[in-house]
Amino acid sequence: MIELTSASATAFVAQAVSVFDVGDGFVVPLLLKLVFILAMFFVVPILGGYLEHKVMGRMQDRRGPVEAGPFGSLQLVADGIKFIQKEDVIPRAADPWVFAMAPGVALVPVLLVLLVIPIGPGVFALDLELGLFYALAISSISTLGILMGGWASANKFSLLGGLRAAGQLIAYELPLILAAAAVALQAGTLSLVGIVEAQATFLIPGTDINLWYLFPQLLGFGIFFLAAMAELARPPFDMPIADSELVFGYMTEYTGIKFAMFLLTEYAGMIVMGGLIAVLYLGGWQLLPGVPLPGCEGAGGIFDCGWQGQLLGVAVTLGKMMLIVFLFVWARVTYPRLREDQLQRMAWLVLVPLALLNLAVITVAKVVF
């Protein structure tokens, strides 16, 4: 049984070719991939941010941005331009090098995670065999940037914010990884493309009904979603920022473009987490469980697609990402902020045991079926 699974995974890895690998050259695919990643990095977070502005506005009986661009869609672009124009202030007592590096250290890992997230059939930059491992490992480096910012600012509020961030991210890394491990276990691969394929071919034992991992791993999905929200320090888990307590936490002393980089980290982080959730639990670019995309062949009808299938696949993944962003925003609008100790208690006493239970159940199920 186990041999069968790994054989299918290996077979599949051979066919997972990126659409950007055109011709035999080195330079053209590399440039294409760079363009793709940067587009993902700058455009999709703005989409997510716009969605947040508008959804939050509607939920709170407001209109959200309306002035900048059609229906206010360029508000974040305008904000970005404004940030660039701002004076770059470095506090006299700050450690200038660490202070200046911190936003970059926080931002770059998010960019790197985008490398491995597949958003359509063949639409990815890199299909690592250890994709999931890579994504989770790299994304935790962001914490280091936050801690650096908090430490180097020479501000007590920043320091408290940085320490809170460190404590929070350590606590929530564990349930996040345990939940992701259950997915990897069920899929039998760590490759993100492999996980999408495994979902497209996963049948309820004894039937031929195809299902996404959302359903067998509903508990794991909940844990991953909560932990992702805490990882991103999104309200109601935004204690590292907690504007009413710590002014703006580790970002208190930051101005201009550096502040914008921290903000972009948050929005891009939402997109990355949305992408990971889409890939791990929502069947990646699959439109509906068991329904092949138009013009596609391959396992579950989601590979070797024509351009229509590829476009539709990308749209589907983006839609799923935005759905997750919508859920993030919904939680933000509904709930006040938790307290730091309550957050830690929830991680260690609720989420970690539940994640272990989830892992155990999936393991047993994997062996039995």
Add this chain to the structure above:
Amino acid sequence: MAIDPHASPSSRTDPTLAAMKAGFDDDLFVEGADWETVVDAVEDETLTVNMGPQHPSTHGVLRLVLELDGETVTHLRPIVGYLHTGIEKNAEFRTWVQGTTFFTRMDYLAPLFNEAAFSLGVEKLLGIEVPERAQAVRVILMEFNRIASHLVWLATGGMELGSTTVMEFGFREREHILDLFESQSGLRMNHAYIRPGGIAQDTTDDFEARCEALLTLLTERLYDYEDLLTKNPIWNHRLRDVGHITAERCYALGVTGPLLRAAGVPWDLRKAEPYCGYEQYDFEVPTETAGDCYARFLVRLEEMRQSMRIIRQALDTLPGGPVMVADKRIAWPSQQSLGTDGIGNDPAYIRHIMGESMEALINHFKLVTQGFTVPAGQVYSPVESPRGELGYAITSAGTNKPYRVHVREPSFVNLQAANEMTRDHLVADVIVVVASLDPVMGGVDR
């Protein structure tokens, strides 16, 4: 012997202070010293954080010096005075009627209560009885003001807990109430509408219809807050068992208002010492026994309901008649009317004083420039403001200006409890506790 300027304040001895301190918690007293020395005097193991006066959640310019052990608060010192306006002193140089325009700016979230308390005190000194209609209108507007103030408390409190939705909702409803105030007094805030002798002008024709519409709207919206917050798990986690204070400590510290009622004491001046005809209305004084922030939330929510009950009864029994005392020596002479360019002096009245009656002109001139005189005496007039007992201690020397007005401000007194309520709590709880105290710095500093 020279006094060491760097010595910690507690090392100085002052016999008078020592006598005052006997039997009290040491932390309540601050001896005159530069605050910098207090900040520096803390040992190295703890972190001193200066929260405010410029801080997102200190309700204006409240400064809190926190001593933190990790994130646990070991000591909180509220420092006030950053919004000192000198209103009490200023009032000594203004006529009695002009006084209202100053006092209304103190607790800017409850302007009508300041006006009413001052006017009631002046009326007591004058020994006059205000017409029934004016009293009823005062009650209606004060209760609306109480709701508006509680809505701001809910909005800012929610904002400080990171719930921007509550903030939007609270201010949204408050805006409707301010619209009503604007329609009656011409101003959204700082109305100077309630004056010694009655109210500035009669209500508009659509006053009752407006109030009814507002009551319907607010009844509906209050359910929204309950749905969103009362059972919200995080809201419960954050507020329950935070900032606990017992009734005994409330007595010792002089804490009044929703804080005292949340500790189980049904003390409400509207019941205890009715004014403005509150004894005619049937309402309850909501209490809770827990004495924590959640209990205060429930008390304030219920108080809004009870306020609406009072307004409903006052509207049903709203009497007709004048809104200012008949005594021409006190009643503000000017009449207003709506012209093509807005509200201004009534042309008929101007015709009367300018063309018909010399005596009327003299009376107008004397009252407007010099004002009326108030018999010498002292009076203390308390009202139940949204934050607790708001009392005006007024001394008149028999002239056209107050000799001294001292205000017992509930925000100021209640703030004393902040240290006790936050001890051994986390920094995050400080925010919750200060929000539940609902201090308005305009009132604290005066």
